[in-house]
Amino acid sequence: MAAVVVDIRRAEDSRDVVHQAVQALAEGRLVVFPTETVYGLAASALSDKAIERLLNVKGRAVNQPLTLAIKSADAALDYVPRLNPLARRLARRCWPGPLTLVVDNDHEDSLLARLPPLARQAIAPNGAVGLRVPAHPLFHDVLKMLAGPVALTSANRTGMADSITVAEVINQLGDDVDLVLDDGASRYGQPSSVVRVRGRELEILRPGVVSSATLQRLSSFLLLFICTGNTCRSPMAEVLAKRMIAERLKCRPEQLEDHGVIVASAGLAAAVGSGPSPHAVDVMHVQGLDLSQHEPQPLTEQLARQADLILTMTRGHRDAIVTQWPSAAARTQLLRVDDGDVPDPVGGPVELYARCAEQIKAELAARIPSLDI
Numbered sequence: 001m002a003a004v005v006v007d008i009r010r011a012e013d014s015r016d017v018v019h020q021a022v023q024a025l026a027e028g029r030l031v032v033f034p035t036e037t038v039y040g041l042a043a044s045a046l047s048d049k050a051i052e053r054l055l056n057v058k059g060r061a062v063n064q065p066l067t068l069a070i071k072s073a074d075a076a077l078d079y080v081p082r083l084n085p086l087a088r089r090l091a092r093r094c095w096p097g098p099l100t101l102v103v104d105n106d107h108e109d110s111l112l113a114r115l116p117p118l119a120r121q122a123i124a125p126n127g128a129v130g131l132r133v134p135a136h137p138l139f140h141d142v143l144k145m146l147a148g149p150v151a152l153t154s155a156n157r158t159g160m161a162d163s164i165t166v167a168e169v170i171n172q173l174g175d176d177v178d179l180v181l182d183d184g185a186s187r188y189g190q191p192s193s194v195v196r197v198r199g200r201e202l203e204i205l206r207p208g209v210v211s212s213a214t215l216q217r218l219s220s221f222l223l224l225f226i227c228t229g230n231t232c233r234s235p236m237a238e239v240l241a242k243r244m245i246a247e248r249l250k251c252r253p254e255q256l257e258d259h260g261v262i263v264a265s266a267g268l269a270a271a272v273g274s275g276p277s278p279h280a281v282d283v284m285h286v287q288g289l290d291l292s293q294h295e296p297q298p299l300t301e302q303l304a305r306q307a308d309l310i311l312t313m314t315r316g317h318r319d320a321i322v323t324q325w326p327s328a329a330a331r332t333q334l335l336r337v338d339d340g341d342v343p344d345p346v347g348g349p350v351e352l353y354a355r356c357a358e359q360i361k362a363e364l365a366a367r368i369p370s371l372d373i
Contacts, residue, residue, distance in 0.1 A: 002175050005166060007182045008034070008138055017181065018141045024179045025146060030054055032155045032169050033142070034183035036135040037098045037192045037209060038162040039155040039169050041177065042069065046148040048118040054151060055122060057176045059158040066122050067100055067130045069152040071143040074327075076131050079149075081107040085308070085372060086219055087197040093218045093306050095133035096140060098192040098209035102130045115148075123151055132192060138181065154191060164189045221373045222262045224307040225335070226317050230267030230296035232280035232353060233313045233342055237335065237360045238265040239289045244368050261373050266303055268320055270296040277346070279353040287357065304328045309371070314341040335363050 011017050024031050025042065028050040033040050041058065043050035045068060055062060070076060073091040076083055080103050083091070087103050105112060105124060112124055123129060132152065134140065143150060155163045156172050163169040166182040193208035195215060202219055204212055223241060227234035242253040242263045249259050256263065276294040284291040304310070304325040310332040312318040322329045335342055342359055345352040 001178075003032075003170070003173075003177050003180050005170070005180045005182055009183060014138060014141075018138060018145065021138075021142045021179060021181065022145045025050075025142070025150065028053075029178035030057065030176075032166075032173070032177050032180040033134070033139045033152075034136050034181055034186065035139060036187045037190060038164050038186050038188075039166070040069075040134070040139075040152050041155040041173070042150045042152050044146070044148065045115055045119045045123060045151045048116040051116075051119045051122050051151055054153070057173060058153055058156075060153065062118070062122050063125045065125055065128075065130055066151040066153050067132050068123050069132055069134055069139070069143060069150040071140065072133060075133075076101075078111045079129060079131065080105045081109050084197065084199060086200055086202065089221075089308060090195065090197070090202075090215075090218060091131075091133075094210065096135035097133070098135070098188060099215075100130045100132045100192045100194045100206075102128055102194060102196040102205060104198065105129050111149075119151065128196075130194065136183070138183070162191055216260075217257070220257060220260045220262045221371070222264065222307045222309075223371070224303060224310045225263075225265040225313075226268065226299060226310060226321065227265075227313040228267055228269050228317070228344065229274070229346070230265055230270040230298075231274060232277040232345060233356060233360065234265035234267060235276055235291055235294045235296075236280055236284060236357050237311070237313075237364065238263055238294075239284055239291055240287070240357070240361055241364050241368065243289065244364055245371070245373065248368060249373070264303070266297050266299040268299055268317060270298040272296065272298070277353070279345070279348075279350045280357075282350055283353045283357050286354075301325065307331060309333070311335040311367070313344070315339070316341075335360065335367070337363060337366050 008017050021031050025044045028047040031042050033042055043054040073095045076091055155169045164186040188209045191208045193210040194206035196203040196205050225234040225237040246253040274296050276291050281291045318332050321332050345356045
């Protein structure tokens, strides 16, 4: 029977296409999805028959792992409950997106154990599993509606070129698939980067959209300080922390990124272009630190999502962040270890800024030794 091809760009209601794809997968049929990388061939991971058919169509041995497509970074913990900090960091920063994370899985509570035998063998044959959250909105909507995950591989025969258009899919797979969703040429036209994560180390198993340099940057520990205007308290904390962390790592502050650490600051109500507080600049100058080139920046959703640890000057700052971005709650703490506030010196004399800096310095001295860097 010929594959049904649906041009989703011409669909009157994309929800109808989503329901069609969900039903097809739930019934054990094979569906070709557009992704941001290349077209992907998908089957329900809850059906051994569907997995067997996918492997036959692909021409792939059962010990060559299929990727497990999941709905979100949070969902990764259902399959790998002991997901380590580096893997969590990359998932939080790269998903949805063109990155496949290969991680070890030996946890008794993993949902992988609930998959049928062939699916489990095809997805995690060696105790490791490759996870991905595709960025294509329609695929994402399908994953949200399905009862379980999806086994995913590129929509081509093994050994042949990846398909970046539906014409290429049909040319290779023909009528061996059931439903093909057409969204034109793939955005990137190359496969996802496949990265193996073990402890603090990452290994690029397959080069792809995300470059090695970008992966190294995205794997860095990001420490973020927050105040109101990002003109005095948080930037003073930033430069003080850079020096103290550099001393711990035995490098210069400007070499921190080479050591996998990024320190930044932002404000909940920062005015771009306003510059640092002159008193803060003077106080840091006395400390031997240059704050004169600091440029205030507002806290954004991207910064809140990517930060490994957010340290706020007051409880009000923390409450505001958690209210707007609940997913950041576990990563957001007050700078003071006793959960007190660091008062705002704005409008006060330089001596008040100096006392504020000393308070920040003391709190950093208590916190930095315990950072997981």
